[in-house]
Every structure is written in C-alpha cells, then in structure tokens.
Amino acid sequence: DIQMTQSPTSLSAAVGDRVNISCRASQSISRYLNWYQQKPGKAPKLLIYAASSLQSGVPSSFSGSGSGTDFTLTISNLQSEDFATYYCQQSYSTPPTFGQGTRLDVK
C-alpha cells in the first residue's frame, strides 16, 4: 500500500495568513492526489483533485501543487471558515490511502 505522510500534523495561523500543508507519498503517484477539508462532526469535502484542479464551488484561495511524491496545499488569505482538518489522498492505486491529517486552528 502507498503511505501518505502529511506535515505538519497541526498548524496555528491567523485570519488573513497564507499557509502551506505538505503531503508526501511513499512512491511516485504522478498527479493522482486529492485534498479534502473536514470540519468537526461533518463529512470531508473535496477541495482539490489531480494535485491542482479546483473542485467546483471551492474558493480560489485554495490551490494545490506538486507531482511525483511531494505535494502542497496552499490556502491564501485565511478566512474563519477555513479552520478545519485537511487530508490528502492518493488515487494512483488500490487501496486509496489518506494522510493522517493536518489540523489548522486559530493562533
């Protein structure tokens, strides 16, 4: 199975900040990488697919980059509603696997 490792595991930031969350795969996954946002008590929500494509309805303040084994989710101009937990997920091979999550909270 492909292991996905996110860093950091937690992050504190302020409204208006720009933050980066990293995700590393244990082997090359090309650009088969998705990002999800999860708020407490809610189901995850797809933000980015194929490493850098924005899901319909997701604000352009979210962006993704990377290929191969290293990927980044960037959130620019943080808003209060962006404080949540973020997960990466590879869709290169079965089983699909998720990172352990990055919790983003208010500084």
Add this chain to the structure above:
Amino acid sequence: QVQLVQSGAEVKKPGASVKVSCTSHGFTFSAFYIHWVRQAPGRGLEWMGMINPSETSYAQEFQGRLTMTRDTSTSTVYMEVDSLRPEDTAVYYCVREVVRLRGGNSFDYWGQGTLVTVSS
C-alpha cells in the same frame, strides 16, 4: 441535487453484525462506484472497500467480515460488518467516486456518516 443519505446510528455488542445503508439521490446510480470510508473517534480516514455494478473490492484487513451489496431498484448500497470489535467503533461514510479522463479519481460526494458504537 446529488445526495447520499445513510441510515441512523447503531449500538452493537462485540461479536454482533451491523448493516448500514446508503441511498443515492440526484444521479445515475449505476454509473458510479460507491466506496465506504470509516473514521474512528479522533482519528483519520480509513478506506474499507468499494462496490460497482459488477464487482466488489475490500481492504485486506476487512477480508472475510465485510460485505457490500447494492439494490439498483432503490439506488441503495449496503455495507455489513460481521464479528464486531470495540475498535470498530467509528463513523462510517459512503462516498461517491468520480472518474475524470484527465484527472484521476476522487471522492466528490459523501454521505452524512453513520456512527456505529461497539460496546458490551
């Protein structure tokens, strides 16, 4: 609009079975794969398996005690876990997989989640 509506919370004793349903609305049920992902309290997301019109695929750790079925007439997928253990306590999500020609696969719609509690 697209919705996946799951059945309600369950409380089970160790060794029992649980069956969770997921009913699809707003899209052509037979055209999509449905997956199940679970999340233990305070933990991350774990893929369990998937079902499409012709096959199922289960994660290795659930082989032998996980069964997924689908009823096309009601656009419903069922997920049954046997021999429940306390560590199976989790929120279980059904998820729709979208396949894009140039963008790989991703999970674009999620059910609201079903809490299964396993306790004596």
